[in-house]
Amino acid sequence: MATDVVVLDACVLYRAQLRNCLLSLAAADLFRPKWSDAIHEEWISNLLSNRSDLRRKDLEMTRDVMNSKFIDSVVQGSDPLISTLTLPDPNDRHILAVAIHSHADAIVTFNRKDFPPATLGPYGIVAVEPDEFASYLLDLDEDAALEALAKMRCRLKNPSMTPAEFVDSIEKAGLPFAASRLRSPLYLSRL
Numbered sequence: 001m002a003t004d005v006v007v008l009d010a011c012v013l014y015r016a017q018l019r020n021c022l023l024s025l026a027a028a029d030l031f032r033p034k035w036s037d038a039i040h041e042e043w044i045s046n047l048l049s050n051r052s053d054l055r056r057k058d059l060e061m062t063r064d065v066m067n068s069k070f071i072d073s074v075v076q077g078s079d080p081l082i083s084t085l086t087l088p089d090p091n092d093r094h095i096l097a098v099a100i101h102s103h104a105d106a107i108v109t110f111n112r113k114d115f116p117p118a119t120l121g122p123y124g125i126v127a128v129e130p131d132e133f134a135s136y137l138l139d140l141d142e143d144a145a146l147e148a149l150a151k152m153r154c155r156l157k158n159p160s161m162t163p164a165e166f167v168d169s170i171e172k173a174g175l176p177f178a179a180s181r182l183r184s185p186l187y188l189s190r191l
Contacts, residue, residue, distance in 0.1 A: 004031040004105045004106065005031070005034060005102055005105055006034065006105060006106045006107070006108055006133070007033075007035065007039075007095060007098050007099040007102065007106070007107045007108070008022060008035055008039070008108050009092075009095055009107055009109035009110070009111065010040075010042035010046065010095075011043070011109055012108050012109060012110065012130050013035070013039070013043040014046055014047060015174060017169050017172070018130060018173040018174050021134065021152065021170060021173060022108070022134075023066065023070075024148045024149060024151065024152040025134070025149075026070065027069065028141075028144045029144070030140060030141060030144060031137065032070075032072070032073075033073050034073055034075050034102045034104055035066075035073060035074065035075065036074065036076070036094065036098045037076075038094045039094070039098065040063045040066075044056065044060065047059060075098045075102045077101060078094070078097040078098045078100070078101035078102070079094075079097065081100055081101060082097045085097060085119075086119065087116075088113065092111070092114045095109075096120070096123075099120075099123070104125055105124070105125065105126070106125060107120070107127045107128070108128055108129075108130050108133045109127055109128075109129070109130075110129065110130065110174065112128070112129060114127075115127035130175060131176060132177070134178040146187060146191065147190075149166075149170075149182070150190060150191050152166075153166040163191035164183075166191055167179050167182045167191070170182065
């Protein structure tokens, strides 16, 4: 059973394949994901501003599925903390507030520099890159992680992917080190 409570920053929810990978690992009880309505709005708005081929309705449906699959994932009540926090980018304070309010162990983000250890440390929180986090989950429970990723690959229908193509997609999604580990014949045969 997962014990790590982890806030997923909007930047790691932005890419569909990375989001799918992290949530597949969470569905395997490797960690407990947390986010807020503001985090959802951030990744959805950023996608819509960069991709004219996407529709808000579809992204909101993805958000709703995420919220229903992970019942206790949406953190509410953290807003009063925001004004008390100081970070290099003030726009990231809401993410730290969610992490503090939910007693998170980590924030998974591509922007570690925006979450200095000296600021997070007193709360017992670390900022970790998605690739480092995925590798940690492989180390934590290799069998469960590989099974979760194999199930994810099998769900992909448009297009379907061979194990090697799937690993390539994981790498492109922002997980190069995890992908290099998954290319091992021992792992690849299990995907």
